[in-house]
Amino acid sequence: xxxxxxxxxxxxxxxxxxxxxxxxxxxxxxxxxxxxxxxxxxxxxxxxxxxxxxxxxxxxxxxxxxxxxxxxxxxxxxxxxxxxxxxxxxxxxxxxxxxxxxxxxxxxxxxxxxxxxxxxxxxxxxxxxxxxxxxxxxxxxxxxxxxxxxxxxxxxxxxxxxxxxxxxxxxxxxxxxxxxxxxxxxxxxxxxxxxxxxxxxxxxxxxxxxxxxxxxxxxxxxxxxxxxxxxxxxxxxxxxx
Amino acid sequence: xxxxxxxxxxxxxxxxxxxxxxxxxxxxxxxxxxxxxxxxxxxxxxxxxxxxxxxxxxxxxxxxxxxxxxxxxxxxxxxxxxxxxxxxxxxxxxxxxxxxxxxxxxxxxxxxxxxxxxxxxxxxxxxxxxxxxxxxxxxxxxxxxxxxxxxxxxxxxxxxxxxxxxxxxxxxxxxxxxxxxxxxxxxxxxxxxxxxxxxxxxxxxxxxxxxxxxxxxxxxxxxxxxxxxxxxxxxxxxxxxxxxxxxxxxxxxxxxxxxxxxxxxxxxxxxxxxxxxxxxxxxxxxxxxxxxxxxxxxxxxxxxxxxxxxxxxxxxxxxxxxxxxxxxxxxxxxxxxxxxxxxxxxxxxxxxxxxxxxxxxxxxxxxxxxxxxxxxxxxxxxxxxxxxxxxxxxxxxxxxxxxxxxxxxxxxxxxxxxxxxxxxxxxxxxxxxxxxxxxxxxxxxxxxxxxxxxxxxxxxxxxxxxxxxxxxxxxxxxxxxxxxxxxxxxxxxxxxxxxxxxxxxxxxxxxxxxxxxxxxxxxxxxxxxxxxxxxxxxxxxxxxxxxxxxxxxxxxxxxxxxxxxxxxxxxxxxxxxxxxxxxxxxxxxxxxx
Numbered sequence: 001x002x003x004x005x006x007x008x009x010x011x012x013x014x015x016x017x018x019x020x021x022x023x024x025x026x027x028x029x030x031x032x033x034x035x036x037x038x039x040x041x042x043x044x045x046x047x048x049x050x051x052x053x054x055x056x057x058x059x060x061x062x063x064x065x066x067x068x069x070x071x072x073x074x075x076x077x078x079x080x081x082x083x084x085x086x087x088x089x090x091x092x093x094x095x096x097x098x099x100x101x102x103x104x105x106x107x108x109x110x111x112x113x114x115x116x117x118x119x120x121x122x123x124x125x126x127x128x129x130x131x132x133x134x135x136x137x138x139x140x141x142x143x144x145x146x147x148x149x150x151x152x153x154x155x156x157x158x159x160x161x162x163x164x165x166x167x168x169x170x171x172x173x174x175x176x177x178x179x180x181x182x183x184x185x186x187x188x189x190x191x192x193x194x195x196x197x198x199x200x201x202x203x204x205x206x207x208x209x210x211x212x213x214x215x216x217x218x219x220x221x222x223x224x225x226x227x228x229x230x231x232x233x234x235x236x237x238x239x240x241x
Numbered sequence: 242x243x244x245x246x247x248x249x250x251x252x253x254x255x256x257x258x259x260x261x262x263x264x265x266x267x268x269x270x271x272x273x274x275x276x277x278x279x280x281x282x283x284x285x286x287x288x289x290x291x292x293x294x295x296x297x298x299x300x301x302x303x304x305x306x307x308x309x310x311x312x313x314x315x316x317x318x319x320x321x322x323x324x325x326x327x328x329x330x331x332x333x334x335x336x337x338x339x340x341x342x343x344x345x346x347x348x349x350x351x352x353x354x355x356x357x358x359x360x361x362x363x364x365x366x367x368x369x370x371x372x373x374x375x376x377x378x379x380x381x382x383x384x385x386x387x388x389x390x391x392x393x394x395x396x397x398x399x400x401x402x403x404x405x406x407x408x409x410x411x412x413x414x415x416x417x418x419x420x421x422x423x424x425x426x427x428x429x430x431x432x433x434x435x436x437x438x439x440x441x442x443x444x445x446x447x448x449x450x451x452x453x454x455x456x457x458x459x460x461x462x463x464x465x466x467x468x469x470x471x472x473x474x475x476x477x478x479x480x481x482x483x484x485x486x487x488x489x490x491x492x493x494x495x496x497x498x499x500x501x502x503x504x505x506x507x508x509x510x511x512x513x514x515x516x517x518x519x520x521x522x523x524x525x526x527x528x529x530x531x532x533x534x535x536x537x538x539x540x541x542x543x544x545x546x547x548x549x550x551x552x553x554x555x556x557x558x559x560x561x562x563x564x565x566x567x568x569x570x571x572x573x574x575x576x577x578x579x580x581x582x583x584x585x586x587x588x589x590x591x592x593x594x595x596x597x598x599x600x601x602x603x604x605x606x607x608x609x610x611x612x613x614x615x616x617x618x619x620x621x622x623x624x625x626x627x628x629x630x631x632x633x634x635x636x637x638x639x640x641x642x643x644x645x646x647x648x649x650x651x652x653x654x655x656x657x658x659x660x661x662x663x664x665x666x667x668x669x670x671x672x673x674x675x676x677x678x679x680x681x682x683x684x685x686x687x688x689x690x691x692x693x694x695x696x697x698x699x700x701x702x703x704x705x706x707x708x709x710x711x712x713x714x715x716x717x718x719x720x721x722x723x724x725x726x727x728x729x730x731x732x733x734x735x736x737x738x739x740x741x742x743x744x745x746x747x748x749x750x751x752x753x754x755x756x757x758x759x760x761x762x763x764x765x766x767x768x769x770x771x772x773x774x775x776x777x778x779x780x781x782x783x784x785x786x787x788x789x790x791x792x793x794x795x796x797x798x799x800x801x802x803x804x805x806x807x808x809x810x811x812x813x814x815x816x817x818x819x820x821x822x823x824x825x826x827x828x829x830x831x832x833x834x
Contacts, residue, residue: 095656095701115637205695208662212692223664223687229672230665232700 015129018059019043020050020076021091022069026114030063033118034125047071054080061128064108066092066099074103081107087128091116097233104187104234111185111234127183144179146227146240149218151179158218165217170195174210175218178228178238187235211236255399259407266407267428291329291337298325299344303352310353319349319374326378330385338382346375401551404432408555412562421566425559426458429515432555434460436548437520439498442470444479445513445563452479452514468493468500468518478502479514486511488527496521503527507560512567515559526552584759591779595639599632606632634677638712642780645705649787655699658792662693663728663737666700670707679715688727696737696812702788703812706796709781710741710808718745718805719769736794736811744805753798759783785810 017034021027022045031041042057044050047068054062062080066073077088088108092100100111109131110124134141144151148161156172158165167175173195178186189201196206211230215222229237262269302321309318322345330338350360354367362368408428415421422443429441440459444452454471469475474491482489482502491500500518504511517523528549606625610617617625667687674680707726714724722744731738746768748756755761761779789796789810796810 097656097701115633205660205693208693208695212662212664216692221687222692223689224668224671224685230668232665232669232704 014038014040016040016059017061019063021065037122047076062088064090077106077108087132182238182240185231185237267411270407291333295337295341303348326382327385330382335386342378405554422456426456430458430460437523438517439519442516483514505560507564512560512563599636602632603629645784655791658697660695661700662695664689664692684723686725706785706788709785714743718743735814738811740807740809742807748806757782757786
């Protein structure tokens with residue numbers, strides 16, 4: 001398929017999603033689903049062609065499968081990151097913890113585990129677009145709200161249903177990082193590096209204790225958290241929607 | 242014992258004598274044999290003793306006759322010589338008895354036949370009585386020594402029978418194969434040591450159809466230096482014996498030490514080779530073997546030993562025992578294969594059904610929606626679509642379980658284990674179940690005291706375990722009844738203990754072990770499902786058990802005080818990896834802004 005073959009689109013300004021995946025069944029389902037949600041969808045079956053399309057078509061979001069026929073999805077991620085900030089969501093099967101972490105550390109923004117539902121897919125795409133928009137507009141919002149939790153960044157104040165909650169500095173920084181990347185998966189290593197420092201990238205236990213304390217202070221049922229979600233084997237996600 | 246010493250003959254023993262001793266048959270025989278070898282007397286001493294006996298015997302009787310004839314004229318008093326002849330025949334055999342007869346003849350002639358004190362006989366009638374005496378003596382002596390010989394033969398025959406009986410008893414009662422092999426070699430050495438056996442080995446074919454030394458035994462008194470029973474030359478000779486079905490031999494020290502290789506066959510099938518090391522005289526044991534062929538000059542097989550038949554029978558017994566052990570082995574293996582086939586068929590049957598059912602549901606619903614000539618109203622359409630989504634979820638979970646099972650089978654059940662909090666495992670599982678809609682209307686309580694409560698685990702595996710346990714709890718308890726998941730440290734050495742408790746039908750005590758078997762399913766219909774049998778392949782708990790055990794943990798079910806059951810599994814906490822330290826909250830490291 002040659003580049004620049006613009007498909008028929010309903011809305012010219014609809015966000016563009018590029019799917020880099022070689023499986024026809026996935027492609028079909030994803031295309032129909034996303035198009036029904038108002039996205040423009042293009043696809044590339046190989047990594048090389050995918051990177052080419054990113055350069056020429058300028059998608060707003062890229063869905064990248066980790067297992068491509070010609071090159072490693074993680075390598076695609078790394079290379080694209082050197083010249084484009086486009087949000088990348090990786091698609092992978094359940095058992096590949098290690099690959100997902102590497103992809104997220106190599107520049108991917110989020111991940112989806114197959115099999116996934118259209119609802120999950122479009123939610124992830126929307127989140128990615130939202131974060132990209134925020135980056136571009138450079139607007140630093142002063143408040144983040146998720147359910148009953150309100151984080152006032154300018155006053156460094158966190159409250160649940162109006163009641164202020166006291167957090168230690170570390171807890172606040174972790175919460176702030178997660179909330180600033182709301183609805184996105186953040187790896188343990190990224191959080192540790194951001195809050196504790198690069199030499200602490202492997203001290204997962206520190207992070208777990210901190211998250212445990214946050215859940216106790218902020219969640220209605222700490223054992224079944226609604227907002228501070230564990231991404232098994234990967235990291236955490238602050239769920240806003 | 243030097244290889245050149247003459248063989249020691251075993252002490253005589255009979256069934257009666259042996260039966261009265263304590264112990265198993267074989268032990269009694271060995272006791273009797275070991276009670277002190279009776280050494281063959283030195284021929285010179287034997288002859289001297291016989292000679293003295295002859296002379297003194299005849300002299301004593303002559304004196305007695307002399308005394309008697311001094312006051313009586315009975316001529317048949319000469320018959321007293323017969324007593325001596327008979328006694329000598331019984332004790333010393335034919336030779337001395339003939340000599341005694343001759344001496345008696347001469348003595349009687351000399352002392353009691355006129356003219357006295359000469360060897361001439363005056364009266365021709367006296368010749369007849371003398372000849373009669375002599376002849377009678379010789380004949381009676383012959384008969385007696387013949388009787389004695391037959392008695393000895395009979396006793397020896399009885400001994401061989403006792404020995405064979407003891408050996409057969411021994412072999413018949415041994416069950417373990419390796420025990421059997423060392424048993425056979427020890428018996429061979431013990432029984433045939435008097436014939437010069439110093440060591441023996443048993444060689445059996447291995448997987449590659451080559452012989453391997455499987456058991457070795459040495460005679461009690463000593464080990465022969467330099468004799469290596471599993472050396473290559475031994476194996477080579479043994480293979481020749483095995484292949485050609487003949488007795489072969491190796492010479493270690495000419496005239497002193499040889500090793501013979503005897504093939505053991507049962508029917509037409511050679512089961513192994515017995516190697517006997519010892520003096521060349523051993524060859525006399527082999528003459529009765531049906532495939533015996535004359536050996537090289539080094540082996541002096543000229544005189545068949547009376548124990549040759551015993552040895553042949555012993556070899557037959559050994560071959561039979563070995564064959565029986567082989568057959569037993571094959572029977573066990575084929576029983577295992579049958580069981581494995583049965584499981585595979587059950588799996589196939591179960592999987593086929595459980596895969597096809599949701600697929601059929603999806604196909605039926607989807608094709609109905611596809612019908613161009615039907616306008617579905619939104620309620621119907623919604624129902625068909627719901628069928629499709631729930632069936633796909635079921636399929637997805639079944640496939641996950643099957644994958645877990647095949648990984649357990651392949652021995653790659655676990656990915657790398659890392660310290661991971663059970664809190665996150667439980668939260669992830671409940672999250673997933675909620676998303677699929679199974680949790681609606683169910684009250685699930687989670688009680689985990691510490692957060693994080695970590696243990697070394699493959700988190701995906703333990704997620705599967707908790708998932709299966711919770712799904713079971715949901716399935717086997719009535720809608721609306723609560724389910725509790727709890728976790729804590731317990732035990733010493735410390736473990737992580739996780740409990741999933743339901744208030745459902747419960748599990749009868751006799752089934753509490755069997756439920757962790759594959760394909761085991763509760764057969765009673767659930768009271769709240771009106772006679773339907775619960776769905777499921779019976780794999781869930783088997784997978785839980787497999788994964789937990791791979792972690793070095795345990796899993797079991799307890800009955801509650803009230804209705805329902807509690808499934809418990811424990812994971813070890815003490816694995817030699819870095820134990821995470823709990824950081825103090827006050828001195829947290831420099832925080833990046």
